[in-house]
Amino acid sequence: MSFASSVRHFQTLVLSFHGMVVIETVEEERVQTLINAAVNDLQMAVFEWSVASGLTRSQGNLHNRWSNEYTPPGIQQPQLIEGTCEPLEVLRHIQSMGYQAIYWLKDFACHLENPIIARQLRELLHQFSHNRSTLVLTGHNISLPADIAQEVVYFDLKLPEPDELYQAITEVLKSLKGRVKVEIHPEGINALVKAMRGMTLQQARKVIAYAALDDGKLSPDDVKRVLERKIQVLHEEGLLDYIPPEMNPAQLGGFNGLKAWLTRARMGFSAQARAFNLPTPRGILIVGIQGCGKSLAAKTIAREWSMPLLKLDAGRLYDKYIGESEKNFRRAVTLAETMAPAILWIDEIEKSMGQSDSDSDGGLSRRLFGSFLTWLQEKSEEVFVVATANDLSRIPPELLRKGRFDEIFFVDLPDEQERVGILQIHLIRRKQDPRRFDLPTLVQVTDGYSGAEIEQVIITALYRAIHEKCPVDTQLLVEEIQATVPLSISRREDLHRLRAMAMDRFVPVR
Ligand SMILES: Nc1ncnc2c1ncn2[C@@H]1O[C@H](COP(=O)(O)OP(=O)(O)OP(=O)(O)O)[C@@H](O)[C@H]1O
Ligand SMILES: [Mg+2]
Structure with missing residues (x-):
């Protein structure tokens, strides 16, 4: 979904009397952009609340995070509405205001474990069902009490789109002006954008700033660095492991x-x-x-x-x-x-x-x-x-x-031709020239061995060769093969059962 369609979707929710919209995200800056864009057409006021700052009337994007101008306290700062830091108080205050607006409550969900706050929220939502106001709840991993969960709609704030990432790069470079050289062409920037997809804006900005500052320039080489960072980021998040095609060495024999x-x-x-x-x-x-x-x-x-x-x-x-x-x-x-x-x-x-x-x-x-x-x-x-x-x-x-x-x-277990391929791949990987080996013999003695078992035999033989200070040859490999009992023998029954179930129903890989 593009940013423009996200905005339209959000506007539709507000206009269609959805009293509470939940956005599960830590990217508050993007929520702000979304709400600002949405209310522009709707002509509605926006209030923001956090337990630290209380309720304030939002002025839109007041701060330009990339300029470093000091704003003296009190000037142009959104005005705090007194006595609204406490969660229960803010809900009561909003109810008494009776004002048609969007109220954005940050990290509010945890307070709803308190039954009094939860009840107050439901009363507020009842009021909202008449006056077309919307509460927006944001935070990480939000879980709501069942009675409230029924009244909300979840809004899926997708990860940043390419145009947002592109803009993030431009902003970072602008902020680093004079300190880094830009040695990358527009296609290179597109490659960077592609490499950053799947990251949040914050993560994307940090990685670009780091890549540029590290060697004083943003160059095509930085694509690799961004990819490496993304591997880390995704791994830390813990759901997906990511292998970019450039770093995928897989080699499959046969199939x-x-x-x-x-x-x-x-x-x-x-x-x-x-x-x-x-x-x-x-x-x-x-x-x-x-x-x-x-x-x-x-x-x-x-x-x-x-x-x-x-x-x-x-x-x-x-x-x-x-x-x-x-x-x-x-x-x-x-x-x-x-x-x-x-x-x-x-x-x-x-x-x-x-x-x-x-x-x-x-x-x-x-x-x-x-x-x-x-x-x-x-x-x-x-x-x-x-x-x-x-x-x-x-x-x-x-x-x-x-x-x-x-x-x-x-x-199934590899056939003769496939075993040739597997032997070659693993010998070459361990710096052994396959032409030095009697492959037909090895193929014959590895009948019934899986690819993993063949690889393991080669590894064991190499260890033995190092230990005994002799070269690896066909004879040594044959000895190691004969010393290994393959699964096809140790688990013959299981194998027959699997084969019987799969053979006619599925397509063989070879
Ligand atoms: N056809 C093949 N070509 C090259 N190497 C192979 C082949 N089959 C197996 N191997 C080797 O055996 C190793 C184990 O294979 P892999 O992990 O893909 O097996 P698997 O079918 O997924 O096994 P499991 O059911 O235990 O997960 C591979 O890393 C590779 O080194
Ligand atoms: Mg596997």
């Missing part, structure tokens, strides 16, 4: 069927497909045997498509408070949509959204799964989902129905 399918699916993101009103691909599910490259395939898709990879750590979505986990999920997918086109990778989906043996989580995984299905069905942004799973028996059958994912792939 030719999947690779061919992906080449076709990629067309779905092209301008031509858009011109024909074709739907963009939604996503795929990859099920299969452990260590055979499911996770690696997810990473490879992002790399091949040059898209950012966002790994949803479903375990971290869980929150002890009811409703919070679903909210976390929404936050994560919104973030992914902001960074679209992107790959959203949900690893081991059955662990977080699958059927649990008991109802120990109070139905949480089922609800999360419900949110996920709805989003998957309705999402319009170019977010391609790659979900992976080991345990088919725990995947809710609804997810396996046709039409949920574009395709479901099954990964």
